[in-house]
Every structure is written in C-alpha cells, then in structure tokens.
Amino acid sequence: MNNRYSRQELFLPIGKDGQERISNKHVLIIGAGALGSGCAEALVRAGIGQLTIVDRDYVEWSNLQRQQLYSEDDAKNRIPKAIAAKNRLLAINSSVVIEAIIADASVVELEDWVKKVDLIIDATDNFETRMILNDVSQKYSVPWIYGACVGSYGISYTIIPEKTPCLSCLVETVPLGGLTCDTAGIISPAVNMVVSYQISEALKILVGDLDSLRNKLVSFDLWKNQYSAIQVDKLKKEDCPSCGNERTYPYLSFENQTKTVVLCGRDSVQIRPSLPTIRDLEALEKVFAKQEGTVLRNPFLISYNVEPHRLVVFKDGRVLVHGTKDISEAKALYHRYLG
Amino acid sequence: MKVLLNGEWIQLPEHIINVSDVLKHYDIHQRHVVVEINGEILTKLEHQNTRLADKDRIEIVHFVGGG
Numbered sequence: 001m002n003n004r005y006s007r008q009e010l011f012l013p014i015g016k017d018g019q020e021r022i023s024n025k026h027v028l029i030i031g032a033g034a035l036g037s038g039c040a041e042a043l044v045r046a047g048i049g050q051l052t053i054v055d056r057d058y059v060e061w062s063n064l065q066r067q068q069l070y071s072e073d074d075a076k077n078r079i080p081k082a083i084a085a086k087n088r089l090l091a092i093n094s095s096v097v098i099e100a101i102i103a104d105a106s107v108v109e110l111e112d113w114v115k116k117v118d119l120i121i122d123a124t125d126n127f128e129t130r131m132i133l134n135d136v137s138q139k140y141s142v143p144w145i146y147g148a149c150v151g152s153y154g155i156s157y158t159i160i161p162e163k164t165p166c167l168s169c170l171v172e173t174v175p176l177g178g179l180t181c182d183t184a185g186i187i188s189p190a191v192n193m194v195v196s197y198q199i200s201e202a203l204k205i206l207v208g209d210l211d212s213l214r215n216k217l218v219s220f221d222l223w224k225n226q227y228s229a230i231q232v233d234k235l236k237k238e239d240c241p242s243c244g245n246e247r248t249y250p251y252l253s254f255e256n257q258t259k260t261v262v263l264c265g266r267d268s269v270q271i272r273p274s275l276p277t278i279r280d281l282e283a284l285e286k287v288f289a290k291q292e293g294t295v296l297r298n299p300f301l302i303s304y305n306v307e308p309h310r311l312v313v314f315k316d317g318r319v320l321v322h323g324t325k326d327i328s329e330a331k332a333l334y335h336r337y338l339g
Numbered sequence: 340m341k342v343l344l345n346g347e348w349i350q351l352p353e354h355i356i357n358v359s360d361v362l363k364h365y366d367i368h369q370r371h372v373v374v375e376i377n378g379e380i381l382t383k384l385e386h387q388n389t390r391l392a393d394k395d396r397i398e399i400v401h402f403v404g405g406g
C-alpha cells in the first residue's frame with residue numbers, strides 16, 4: 001500500500017473515511033473537452049472508484065491549448081477523445097476503473113448510464129444535452145454539476161434533486177445563440193477555475209458533506225476581474241416541468257431531440273441517424289477511396305477530406321461535417337456521400 | 340447613478356432606469372440571466388419594472404454553454 005492519498009486524508013473534511021467513500025463512488029462525466037479533461041484528471045488523481053467518460057468527438061490541434069489530457073500524437077492520429085482520455089487517465093492512476101464511451105449523450109444513452117452512477121459532471125458544450133441531463137438527473141434523483149465557460153468567463157451551479165432549483169427553473173427554455181468558444185475563444189484559466197468549482201462540489205458530494213455545498217450560482221470573469229455568487233433558491237418553481245409537482249420531463253420526449261447540431265468552437269455540424277446504426281468503416285473506406293479526395297481510417301472513425309469540407313464518420317453512425325455551419329448544406333453533403 | 344455591479348463601482352448613463360435597461364446596455368438582454376438587487380433575486384418578469392437607485396448592489400450572472 002503506497003501513500004498516494006495521504007495529503008487528501010490529512011485534509012480533515014475528507015479524512016480516511018472520506019477517502020474510503022470516494023474510492024467506492026462512480027462518477028459520469030459528459031464531455032471530454034476542456035472541462036471534461038480537467039474534471040476527469042482531478043477525480044482520477046483523487047482516487048475515485050470508477051469513472052465513465054463520454055465524448056462524441058476526436059482530438060484536434062486546436063484542443064491542445066487547454067484540453068490537458070491530450071498530446072500531439074492524439075491530434076495527429078485523430079484519436080477519439082474518450083479513448084485518448086482513458087489512456088492518459090490510466091497512466092495517471094491505474095487503480096481507477098475507467099469506461100470510455102464514444103457516443104453522443106442523448107436520452108436513451110443517458111437514461112442507461114445514469115442508473116449506475118452517484119454523480120454526473122457536466123462538461124458538455126451545448127444546452128440541448130444539458131437540458132436532457134437535467135431531466136435525467138431529476139427522474140433518477142442523481143445530482144449533477146453544471147459548468148461552462150467562454151472567453152475569460154465561467155459559471156457553475158450544483159443541482160441536487162428534491163433540494164435545489166434545477167436548470168429548467170433557472171433558464172426556462174434552452175438558451176440559444178450567444179457567445180461560443182467559436183466566436184469568443186477561451187483561455188485555460190477560465191477552464192481551470194470552473195473545473196475547481198465543479199470538483200470541489202463533487203468531492204463534498206462524494207464524501208457526503210452536503211452541508212458544505214456552495215448553494216449559490218457562481219460566475220466570474222478572470223479578465224475583467226469580476227466575481228458573483230447568487231443565492232437562487234427563490235427561483236425553484238412548483239410548476240417546473242422537470243422538477244416540479246407535475247413533471248413531464250419534456251426533454252426526454254422524442255420530439256424535443258435534435259438530430260443535427262452545430263458544434264461549439266468548430267465550423268462543423270454533427271448529424272446522427274435517427275435509429276441506432278453501426279457503420280462498417282472498412283467498407284466505407286473502399287467507397288471513399290474511389291472518389292476524389294483523401295481518406296484516413298483508424299479503428300474508431302473514418303475521415304474523408306474533400307475540399308473545402310471534411311466528413312468524419314464514427315462507428316456509431318454519427319457524422320461530423322467540417323467546413324460549414326449550415327445545417328442544410330451539411331445534410332446535403334451527408335446524403336451525397338453516405339446515402 | 341453609481342451602482343456596485345458584480346463587485347465593481349460603475350457610473351451608469353442617464354437613460355438607464357430599470358434592470359432591463361442595464362441588460363440592454365451590456366448587450367445581454369437576449370441571453371438567459373439571473374439578476375439580484377441588494378440581495379433580492381428577481382424573476383424574469385421583474386426585470387422590466389424594477390427601478391434602480393443610486394448605490395444599488397447589482398449581481399448579474401449570464402448563462403453560457405461552452406465547455
């Protein structure tokens with residue numbers, strides 16, 4: 001037995017008992033981008049028992065400035081983030097059970113994953129997924145920690161079912177537009193700050209010290225030197241469709257799920273088939289090879305470059321169309337090359 | 340008037356009367372925000388008709404999606 005957790009055990013609010021509890025917990029992280037990388041590394045170093053990390057994307061050069069788990073090799077080989085993350089995390093702490101899932105976190109998947117976990121950490125880059133996550137958290141009574149950042153700004157809130165307002169109470173409808181990493185960029189200190197807020201709250205939940213939770217909506221701007229923390233209990237709505245008295249969990253219904261989504265921070269559109277599919281990548285490679293353009297295949301995806309666009313096809317049937325933000329143009333390309 | 344906005348003293352222009360004017364001034368009126376005045380949180384409906392006064396303490400948090 002080494003003493004790798006000794007400093008954390010010396011910290012009184014955790015102690016040996018808290019460490020024992022942490023080592024028996026299972027956390028789900030949705031997204032393995034900047035926040036997901038930071039949160040996953042922190043939890044794995046802290047000795048979490050089991051971690052499930054989900055991401056739909058692969059590593060690119062523009063990720064390396066802030067996504068701390070990834071290296072140049074990952075970007076060169078377009079390794080899916082979930083896989084690259086798992087490899088690095090196991091190198092950091094081999095005793096943690098890590099499950100890497102390359103997929104889009106939508107209703108069916110989330111309802112399946114949530115049953116096995118004690119806590120969900122939000123590291124997604126969009127509100128559609130967060131609203132689904134919010135409904136799933138309420139339905140299965142599993143807490144989740146909202147975190148987001150753009151530019152030098154960040155925000156976080158901890159949602160405890162039956163106790164705090166939920167995300168629907170706070171925003172009512174899915175926030176659309178606004179700044180993204182695409183338009184406003186992002187600096188790593190903003191990421192790390194949000195990660196710190198999320199992981200501090202996560203550790204409190206995992207050791208069972210709920211009285212120490214922040215209980216406020218926190219936001220900051222590291223460039224403008226601003227900080228704000230607001231007590232939002234008053235915003236909890238009796239008639240909230242997600243956490244109120246007569247719940248309908250609106251974001252779990254099929255009609256509210258989009259099949260196409262413009263990705264944050266990227267000139268890209270994702271298209272997912274309406275029914276679960278498994279793509280035969282090898283066969284697809286042969287099809288692409290006969291066309292003009294260049295093809296790259298690894299065990300997880302195919303990347304087909306036909307200027308000025310690039311189509312990346314994943315095994316689970318999803319396709320990323322790069323080089324456009326226009327959904328109809330993306331769909332046209334999808335149908336042209338993939339039927 | 341002078342107000343304490345997210346911990347910083349700010350001189351607001353003359354034309355700003357209520358909370359929704361401030362949101363417009365900072366170009367966040369179309370975003371999802373939570374506003375607190377002197378420790379009191381406002382519902383969305385109250386943004387329109389809540390007048391500001393000199394030395395008010397205002398906290399504004401806006402939601403973002405990146406991560």
Ligand SMILES: [Zn+2]
Pocket residue numbers: 165166167168169170236237240241242243244
């Ligand atoms: Zn609610």
